[in-house]
Amino acid sequence: QVKFVESGGGLVQPGGSLRLSCAASGVTFTTSPMAWYRQAPGRQREWVATLIPSTGLRNYADPVEGRFTVSRDSTKNTVYLQMNNLEPEDTGVYYCNIFTEWIDRYPDPIATWGQGTQVTVSS
Numbered sequence: 001q002v003k004f005v006e007s008g009g010g011l012v013q014p015g016g017s018l019r020l021s022c023a024a025s026g027v028t029f030t031t032s033p034m035a036w037y038r039q040a041p042g043r044q045r046e047w048v049a050t051l052i053p054s055t056g057l058r059n060y061a062d063p064v065e066g067r068f069t070v071s072r073d074s075t076k077n078t079v080y081l082q083m084n085n086l087e088p089e090d091t092g093v094y095y096c097n098i099f100t101e102w103i104d105r106y107p108d109p110i111a112t113w114g115q116g117t118q119v120t121v122s123s
Contacts, residue, residue, distance in 0.1 A: 009117030
């Protein structure tokens with residue numbers, strides 16, 4: 001059974017930084033494409049970053065391009081999302097998941113969602 005545990009969220013002022021972690025069991029991040037997603041209150045879940053381990057290719061959604069960086073530690077089967085220069089619009093619950101294809105420009109998640117980690121950007 002695939003399980004994700006996201007952590008590292010918190011309250012940060014605009015311009016600040018956070019590093020989120022996603023620890024996985026039942027799946028190996030060395031072979032499975034993965035994505036970070038977020039959901040703001042009253043909005044649909046959106047993707048923010050993807051990582052293809054076989055190629056090292058990373059993609060970022062336009063709102064976070066240049067500010068967020070996705071990485072992984074294969075020894076810990078954990079992926080990270082380094083978030084810099086945070087903006088209030090980055091507020092939301094952040095999740096990770098694996099995917100096998102893009103559907104309508106969206107990395108289609110295939111596993112059960114974890115509990116997510118709350119990120120709040122506010123002064």
